[in-house]
Amino acid sequence: MKRVISIVLVFAFTFSVFGCSRPNRGSNESSSSTVGTKSGDTSAYEGQLPLAGEKVTLSFGTHSGHSAANPQPSNDLPVWKMFEELTNVHIDFQVIPRQSYNDVMAARLAARHDLPDIFIQPAGTSQAKLAEEGVIIAQDALYEKYGYYTKKLFAQPEYKSYLGMMKDTDGKLYGLSNITLPTVQTVCIMLNMEWIKKLNQKTPSTTDEFYNLLKAFRDKDTNGNGKNDEIPLTSVGNTVDVIGDAFGLGILPINAGSIGGLSLDSNGKIVYEKTRPEYKDYLEYLNKLYKEGLLDKNFMTTQFNKVQEYAANDLTGAVAYWSANCTDISAVSPLTTDKTGNTPVFSPILPLKGPKGVQVLYRRLGAGGDEMLISVNCKNKDLAFKWIDFIYASPQAIDTVNWGIEGLTYKVENGKKVKIETPNKLWATSVADIGGRQQPKSYIQFPEYITLSRPDWFLNVMKTFEPYYKDPQLPLPKLTMEQEQARKEVGTDIDVYVKEMTAKFIMGAEPIGNYDAYVKKIQQMGLDKLLSIYQEWYDKSVKPQVK
């Protein structure tokens, strides 16, 4: 008897594990219907609010935002509360930290399980591939039917070409992406104006003058603490490559395509920037900076928060990074007179003129990033797109995102909106704090709103950049799957080699005299084959449109 009981108990324990209840899935299937807005009615959709008859929940997979200073998206923020009220759509945010977003979301996509209805595309994935794998849907039909506000946006002449840029290699639209104004936010060199004043120097305009200035920063104990601890030039990862513009190279990652730099020669042939003779001159220049202690020794691995730390300790004279962050760095510097970033301690300077007289700044590509994709499993695809359309392009949403909420961040006087400033805080930050500004969804920078959030001195400086902008010759390459596989076959090793040799040339571990051997090696490794893949892409997808 005892034995039977014990056997039964053992079996019971063994199999009870399998009976464990599953954790509750997200409630993305709501009991309500979308009868009120279903396409049963034949009248054209005009973006009427609310978007849903009864409250519907949509899940939205997103990252925690582009700036660590801004709050994470959540329904506690006034802006999102307002959107929910207006649209009658409750968003179930699934937030993943920005740093790990790409990896985590790519893994979830691979598992194809429990995907959010809408989610931001992780960098490095291919839309056509995801569609082919049955993960996302093409949005062309939804756009035609429900893209009320978005169509209006793209009807404007300045925005007409962006729609084409957002489509994938197969000509379909899979997600609306960021549109950024290239003229306000761009990678550039930001100089510590207070240090220049201290040393009685003027703003450098050529690469040689810049070099001399950095030397002065280093030698003259510019921060006045008696120690030789200045780091004249810092950068965040490869942002130092903006100096490459002065040498006629377009090698910054945002302009660079997946192998780090392609351009077009006069015959319409694709050229790899990192084997050009100009690249040698550039490496020589950086090597000079590095070995004389003018460039941060950690230039390949420094993160932005470390740069802010340097600025806060008054250790750095020049930062190569996104121009709009000059207000952040200025605000933490001990040399500032106010904490709102309104004093230009760090100010962007015009692009440097290189040794051959080239003085340009490659314009940032206008569209891309944060594409909002709709998953195949979304039960309310129509509503999902309507919501996207509203949030992305409706005047009401854009206004809220940029101005915030009446009574909190602005008030209306005489029919005009007036900012409500808080002391010791950038007004733009107070808008971000309630959920506005750069949200983790696709955003569009509109000229009329840019002036709201940046101090005047900054806008004036950026205006002076206008004559120097040069459009990138090529958009970001979008390869088909076969092309991508062929590219990886040859490109993986070349990528390793180029990165490694670049680091060695700059650090001086490899003498610059071996540059020719380096180029030869790359050609041996199959550079021609790699370029032919891109040439094929160019001839097929880009050239016809340029005409």
Place this chain on the structure above:
Amino acid sequence: MHKNRIIQANSKKTDNKFEIFIKNVVRDKELLCIVLLPFIYYLVFHYAPMCGIIIGFKNFSVSKGIFGSEWVGLKWFNQFFHSIYLFRLIRNTFLLSLYSLIFGFPIPILFALLLNEIRHKLFKSFIQTVTYMPHFISLVVVVGIMVNILSPNDGIINVWRKSMGMEAVNFLYEPSWFRFLYVSSGIWQNFGFNSIIYLAAITAVPLDMYESATIDGASRIEKILFITIPSILPTIIILLILNLGGMLSVGYEKIMLMYNPAVYETSDVISTYVYRRGVTSSDFSYGTAIGFFNSIINFILIFLFNKLSRSMSEISLW
């Protein structure tokens, strides 16, 4: 009890192997039940996934599924073996494991032996706790601490060097430093935790052996050398064989956190190379193929060392 005797009494000399097997199963059914759950676990999570190795021979696409994707035979292996970095990757993987083993293996043993000699109980527990705490710190934090300490601008080590009039050393950008930093931080983090199993083995040594050694006039050192170590030798060898079986599997997380292009020469290993290649689009097939290659090498190593151990001593895994 009675039932067992009846079963045994019923077995005849002419029972074939199968019947004996069934009788054993019936006799041991309670024990088998207990083992049933772990057995199913291993079957489902370790053996069944092995079938997934076939995607290493296919061009796997998630939408086509495993059986719908086309065969490509040894394509991925070919690509990998044709990489100009093949030798370097294998060498780096192997060396990092080897150094971790040569330096990292004896230290927990030594530490356990020394710890065993301490009489003061409180002190002993305190040391034990402090030394195995780093094991529980996340790898990210450990590397973060390392990066901070080693920074050429404001890390403690270089600040001290500069105050002594020496040049700052950019540790994490010098290929020659990488192996040392990788291995020593690994040892620091894990020696305490790894020593636990040796401590357990040491406490299992019967005390009367020490007593008889004392009577024979053995010193402390002699006791360690001739009693303790031989007694825990089986544990040591088993763990050694197991560690050797992981020689070609250097985990990529720690290296990814520590490396940069300037030190690819000594830090780029098979797993980081495969990771970088696959990161642009889920390159399952390639990763599987190379992982499979890794596993084969590891298996050969375990097999060889096991055989070696069996021939040289009586101790082996199987």
